[in-house]
Every structure is written in structure tokens, then in C-alpha cells.
Amino acid sequence: MINRADVLAAEKRIKGYVRRTPLLRAGTDAAPLWLKCEFMQHTGVFKARGAFNRLLAARERGELNPAIGVVAASGGNAGLANAYAAAALGVPATVFVPEAAPRVKVERLLGYGATVHQVGAEYAEAYAAAIRYVEESGALFCHAYDQLEIAAGAGTVAEEILEDEPGVDTIIVAVGGGGLYAGVAAAAEGRARVVAAAEDRARVVAVEPFNIPTLNAALAAGHPVDVPVSGIAADSLGARRVGEIAFNMASRVPPTSVLVDDSAIASARSQLWSEYRIPAEYGAAAALSALTSGAYVPREGERIAVIVCGANTDASTLEYLPESDKQKASR
Known part of the structure; x- marks a missing residue:
């Protein structure tokens, strides 16, 4: 069972081998938002x-x-x-x-x-x-995601977020096999033990494509189950079932589980490129798409950090425009 102690041990062990990636302020005072730029990690991904x-x-x-x-x-x-x-x-x-x-x-x-x-x-x-x-x-x-040391290493992303911005209320993360989610959730859960009230703990929003709902399906079934794998994010979020570590973490502290469609993911990816020049892969854009599509609606003043977890993508595909925007551009 993963916990914050595992994440802190990982943070100490990998120091000097990985980059501490920037936390970019992207929102407004009324809608505080930060982007964790993990696409700048060695190899272009949090892994x-x-x-x-x-x-x-x-x-x-x-x-x-x-x-x-x-x-x-x-x-x-x-x-x-x-x-x-x-x-x-x-x-x-x-x-x-x-x-x-x-x-x-x-x-x-x-x-x-x-x-x-x-x-x-x-x-x-x-x-x-x-x-x-x-x-x-x-x-x-x-393992790509379902080993304690793999998940604990991934959880150091959340430790950095909460060290840089202790007031963050919510961390939004994309889920494939669930290693990143499990590590982030373990770090967030551990934080509850060092703050004054349980409601101060950073919440976790777990975002998945409708086409690959591994965690969402597992929570509904009460155990990990196989799901079909398809869609534009399958190369990075394409696990057939969520890992046991992630499922156990979600059972202990249930996340807010959100599903998004391929159009929303593609649109968010386009926005990351056009507004911030972030070359996110589709799976990495899934987390932001929960906000941009309205699949997750923040409370007033909720302070949100979105993990942009990877940038191993074909740069020639970054100039995507949704059909509605194509029509506007042609007028």
C-alpha cells in the first residue's frame, strides 16, 4: 500500500537525477490555476x-x-x-x-x-x-505504472506542487494505468496529516478518456476490470485495466472521477500549444480538458494545479482546431 512516506523516500533518492519542473501560473485571481510543467522532465514525461x-x-x-x-x-x-x-x-x-x-x-x-x-x-x-x-x-x-517504487517516484510531482504552492486545493491528473494518480493521491493524503483540518487536504481529480475508463470502471465494479482501448490518447493512457496500487489508493481516498471525450482532449491540447506553446501529447492534455470542457466545474476561488505530464508527440499535429473553430476561422 503506497503512502506519503514512500513518496518522500523517492524524493530523497532521485534528487539530482530528475528535474524540478516549473509550476506555471496560468489562471486569474478569481480562478487560480497553475500548470505543472512535467513535460519539461527528462525524456519529456513524468515517468x-x-x-x-x-x-x-x-x-x-x-x-x-x-x-x-x-x-x-x-x-x-x-x-x-x-x-x-x-x-x-x-x-x-x-x-x-x-x-x-x-x-x-x-x-x-x-x-x-x-x-x-x-x-x-x-x-x-x-x-x-x-x-x-x-x-x-x-x-x-x-512496470509502466503498477509498482510501488514507480508510483512513489511519480508522486514527487505532487510534493513539488504543494511545496511551491501550499494553498493548492485540487490537483488534476490524467489516468491511464494509474501510477501517476496513485503517487499524487498518496502525497495529497499524507498532507492531510500535517494540516489543521481534513478539508485543507489537496483533493485529486482523476481524468480519463471515455474510450479508456480504467479507474472509473474499476470504481463502479468494485475491482479492476478490463476495458476496451481506443482513441487519440491510447498511446499514453492505453492500459487495459487500472493497476492494483491505483485502485487501492482510490478505494482508500476516493477521487473525483471525470471522463472526457477525444474532442475535448484535442481542443485542450490545441489550447496548451496556442496559448502557452506547450507541446503536450494527447494524454497529457486530458487533465486540462476536464476544465476546458466543463467536465469538472471548480468551486468559486478553488485553487487548481493541472499536471501536464508529457510532450512526446508529433509536433506537426499541434495546430489542431476543433470543427467549430475551423468554421469560425474560414468566415
Whole structure:
């Protein structure tokens, strides 16, 4: 079971290996909003935090064989993070990704020196192949989201937010397999123990595409369940089911669960680029889309931080305009 102590241990362990990313003020006095610029993290995604925490902790315990190295299964981002961390620590990395993984991510994996295997149509098939490889090779397995050290490393994002802006009421986070959500929720829950009243704890809003509602479906069913995987955010939020760590965290402290459609995600991504020149990938724009689409309506004066968690995207697709805006622009 993950808790804030795990996150604080991760924060101490990975210091010096990851960037402390900026918290950008983006709202007004009447509607306070900050964007956590985690797209500026090493490899362009928050997952470097969990990867370093996993590898460094394993090395401390003598579990990381420098000759065999690590293996990961990923839609792309977790693979990038683990390949980068492995290269930084001088060990080999093998990464399994779906055949449809974006070319930009595969090229970057190769650039970090990883051995890349493209297997199957979605993450679950790449995961099965990675597990077989672990059994054959003895490599250290780094889960994309459902390992305590991975989730705790991701939770250091929330620690930074709450250190930089202690008055933040709500943290909005996109959910795929749930590692980032679980770490953020653990950090927010732990904060309740050091403030005067429970209502001062930072709330967590968990945002998912309608097409991949892993956490939302699990909460409805009372346990993790498989969901179909499709839509524009599938390359980064495309887990078939939410992880046990995330589900247990959500069961302990239920988040506000919000679903958004692909159009809302694309529109928010366009807004991040046009207003802030933030090159967010679709999955990273999902969190903001909860606000811009009205799927989550803040209370008056609610102080919100949105995690923009990744930027591994095709830059040529950033100039998206929703159909309504295209029509306006053509007039």
C-alpha cells in the first residue's frame, strides 16, 4: 500500500537525477490555476521519476545486474523513462512497445541505446512479451505504472506542487494505468496529516478518456476490470485495466472521477500549444480538458494545479482546431 512516506523516500533518492519542473501560473485571481510543467522532465514525461526510483532502489538492494539490466513494457513513455535512467546508470535496457507506438517515441528509445521490440496491437501484448523476456533473461522488470517504487517516484510531482504552492486545493491528473494518480493521491493524503483540518487536504481529480475508463470502471465494479482501448490518447493512457496500487489508493481516498471525450482532449491540447506553446501529447492534455470542457466545474476561488505530464508527440499535429473553430476561422 503506497503512502506519503514512500513518496518522500523517492524524493530523497532521485534528487539530482530528475528535474524540478516549473509550476506555471496560468489562471486569474478569481480562478487560480497553475500548470505543472512535467513535460519539461527528462525524456519529456513524468515517468523518469519512477524509473530512477525503481532502478536506484533496486541497485541499493543488489537486485540490479549491470550486465543484464532492465526490461519494460510501454506504450512508449515508460520505455523512454527506463531507457534513459538505465543509460544514466550504465546498464542496458530492453523495451517492448505495441506495433502502433508513435515513431517519435521508438526513435527516441533507440537514441537512448535501448533494444526495442514492437509486439502486438496494444500495451497488454507488449507487457506479456516483456514478462516472458524477464523470465528468460533475469532482467529487472520495471512496470509502466503498477509498482510501488514507480508510483512513489511519480508522486514527487505532487510534493513539488504543494511545496511551491501550499494553498493548492485540487490537483488534476490524467489516468491511464494509474501510477501517476496513485503517487499524487498518496502525497495529497499524507498532507492531510500535517494540516489543521481534513478539508485543507489537496483533493485529486482523476481524468480519463471515455474510450479508456480504467479507474472509473474499476470504481463502479468494485475491482479492476478490463476495458476496451481506443482513441487519440491510447498511446499514453492505453492500459487495459487500472493497476492494483491505483485502485487501492482510490478505494482508500476516493477521487473525483471525470471522463472526457477525444474532442475535448484535442481542443485542450490545441489550447496548451496556442496559448502557452506547450507541446503536450494527447494524454497529457486530458487533465486540462476536464476544465476546458466543463467536465469538472471548480468551486468559486478553488485553487487548481493541472499536471501536464508529457510532450512526446508529433509536433506537426499541434495546430489542431476543433470543427467549430475551423468554421469560425474560414468566415
